[in-house]
Amino acid sequence: MAKSAFLKSSIAKKYWMALTGLFLCLFLVGHLLGNLQLIFSDALHFNQYALFMTTNPAVKVLSYLTYASIIFHAIDGIVLTVQNQKARPVKYVMNRPGKNTIWASRNMAVLGTVILVFIVSHMVTFWAVMHFDEKMPLQTIMINSNGPGLPPQEFYLTTDGGYLPKAQVDQGLIKIEHRTEFHDAGAKVKLKEGYKDLHKITVDFFKQPKYGLIYTILYVLSMVVLGFHLYHGFGSAFQSMGANNPKYNGLIRNFGYAFAIIVPLLFAIIPLYIYFLLK
Template identity: 65%
Template sequence: MAKSALLKSSLAKKYWMALTGLFLCLFLVGHLAGNLQLIFGDASAFNEYALFMTTNPAVKVLSYVTYISILFHAIDGILLTIQNKKARPVGYAKNNAAANSSFSSRNMAVLGTLLLVFIVTHMANFWAKMHFSEMPLQTVEVNIKDQEAPVVVYKTVQGQPIDPRAVEMGQLELKGTQFFQAGTDLKVADGYKDLHKITVAFFQNEKTGLIATIAYVIAMIVLGFHLSHGFGSAFQSLGVNNPRYKGVLNGVSFLIAYVVPALFAIIPLYIHFIK
């Protein structure tokens, strides 16, 4: 009975839709905080953030919860759409939906489908490369202060010193020989996958950068429409619609539905046109 209610009950589907949707809103805020380092931080800060997000055990657990939530949210939305259509197989003789509902509420399935396509392509372009592809390591300028001698470099990866012998073992790439005059500047890979370089190159590409930037901005507009209805309806589904909280919920809804997507959209625009 419980299993049947979980899979078939329209009310249960709405609860799951609301809970997964609100969790994904929290994910968006956290993801935005990290991505804003592409504007306000430097390459090292962004690459450290990317490394943390792919290696920290707690974050890994949250990542799997996020993947499951996206799939559950998408499947649940499809099932609800089908169920609603079956419940009303014949349209009204006079259909004036625009007068009774918003554009977003009438097109949540379409908006959600477009977002799912964006998520898949976005993960293919960035997430998959970070996890599975050979990527360039971030390089830093190092000044050799000693007299002519073998290079001894003490950089840090997550606060841990790198053994200079890593140069000989091939764990660090040095440009040139291992002997340098005093005062020589040298580029040394410091161990971080350079996702910053990959991201900037993606949006600055001469052939596809503008298209990618426009597509990303359009996706954020779609996200804004989806959230403008979804965030508020999630609280209604959960029964949190007390008039005393209306002002607070409206304020949070504005931030989630408009400010967050707008800030996401600014990032590729900044990279392509300003950076």
């Protein structure tokens, strides 16, 4: 009975809120390092990273854990917000929240809701396309295989280091199953899949002539919201877990502030770079 009461208590909810929040902070770092390849690497390496992140068994387990953490963190946050409102149905006569708490701490539910909307739209735009769109383009490369002075041919890259002539594939002479194998002249030739061109999907999304700037601005604003959410959430997570020691509080607080600025800023730089600088 006591155990059941503890699991339903606000203390337990704050504890799990802190654990899932800190785990998602680790996810943010890993995701950021991968996305920075859009600036510091080329299309092939980014697409190799995308393929690894969608096919490696260990990464898949971490991905499912991440999805569960996002859902649990969001639901837990809503429940805690409702509980806090029910615990104080009548507002204090002298209520000066600005004197006692920072703006981010008073609006964590709103900030979290905006972030959740961003995550859903982000997954629909990129994650779902990468996983389920059978018409997603494969990466191509130009090779001068026709001899000196002749125009190069365009080939699809395959993950085993091979090439398939794009013209023949587009004409239906070679049929491609994006995920598993290639078919040539009716005979099944076992080859690894071609690289899904997530790099092209991402670049084209932010460089759209009509909406690219709007999407870039919305992405940057979402990162500002994430920064405010992290600004309060990082330090609050350690407090909820009992790591409240005057000797380390300052270090945790300063690290949290730096994390809340640097990580969202680097994320925001990526679409700005793509829209304004990438040729």
